[in-house]
Amino acid sequence: KQEVTQIPAALSVPEGENLVLNCSFTDSAIYNLQWFRQDPGKGLTSLLLIQSSQREQTSGRLNASLDKSSGRSTLYIAASQPGDSATYLCAVLGGATNKLIFGTGTLLAVQP
Amino acid sequence: EAQVTQNPRYLITVTGKKLTVTCSQNMNHEYMSWYRQDPGLGLRQIYYSMNVEVTDKGDVPEGYKVSRKEKRNFPLILESPSPNQTSLYFCASSSSWTGVYEQYFGPGTRLTVT
Numbered sequence: 001k002q003e004v005t006q007i008p009a010a011l012s013v014p015e016g017e018n019l020v021l022n023c024s025f026t027d028s029a030i031y032n033l034q035w036f037r038q039d040p041g042k043g044l045t046s047l048l049l050i051q052s053s054q055r056e057q058t059s060g061r062l063n064a065s066l067d068k069s070s071g072r073s074t075l076y077i078a079a080s081q082p083g084d085s086a087t088y089l090c091a092v093l094g095g096a097t098n099k100l101i102f103g104t105g106t107l108l109a110v111q112p
Numbered sequence: 113e114a115q116v117t118q119n120p121r122y123l124i125t126v127t128g129k130k131l132t133v134t135c136s137q138n139m140n141h142e143y144m145s146w147y148r149q150d151p152g153l154g155l156r157q158i159y160y161s162m163n164v165e166v167t168d169k170g171d172v173p174e175g176y177k178v179s180r181k182e183k184r185n186f187p188l189i190l191e192s193p194s195p196n197q198t199s200l201y202f203c204a205s206s207s208s209w210t211g212v213y214e215q216y217f218g219p220g221t222r223l224t225v226t
Contacts, residue, residue, distance in 0.1 A: 034214055034215065036217075041220075042219065042220070043202060043217045043218055043219040043220050044202065044204075044217040045217075046214040046215065046216065046217075049213075049214040089154075089155070091155075091215075099157050099160070099170055099171065100145070100147075100157060100204075100215065101157075101171075102147075102154045102155040102156075103154065104152070104153070104154040105154065
């Protein structure tokens with residue numbers, strides 16, 4: 001059974017710092033891995049999607065990498081801003097199950 | 113505007129009173145799904161649909177029903193709600209399930225069952 005883990009569960013950094021969020025999964029048979037952002041009381045916003053054949057994706061200050069063989073993904077946020085404060089979730093779409101399995105998220109606080 | 117809409121956004125009900133949460137998308141997506149989000153447990157998939165008239169169970173389907181009669185709509189039905197179904201519910205859609213396309217989420221429905 002696919003399990004997705006995110007470390008750390010919470011992170012507080014000063015504005016301007018570069019940071020890395022980690023996501024690990026137990027079954028490498030995936031179609032894709034997607035990073036989402038969730039603001040309090042709100043829905044999920046897709047940030048980046050990495051297909052199983054890709055190694056990384058970039059969007060603005062965000063860069064996500066995927067190492068399928070080791071079951072790991074990282075989300076790199078450059079020059080963090082207070083507006084980046086949110087919960088970041090990773091999710092994998094299982095190749096055998098067609099199910100999207102989520103991690104429990106990393107709560108990020110960027111201090112002004 | 114491309115979006116996934118859910119109604120109602122907030123609902124307080126009593127045990128056993130049947131309810132339906134609607135979900136609609138305007139992007140002509142084939143794949144739709146429902147999730148619930150609970151503190152400490154994260155998001156868990158309830159049901160998904162790969163196309164019209166094709167639905168399948170996710171990880172936590174007990175106590176829920178779905179139907180997909182039209183491509184754009186995917187309602188979630190609770191025939192006899194219980195307090196353990198108190199949760200934040202999200203509907204999502206995607207062009208297909210093949211992994212190439214990202215998932216779009218609705219704004220969520222906060223359900224309280226007393």
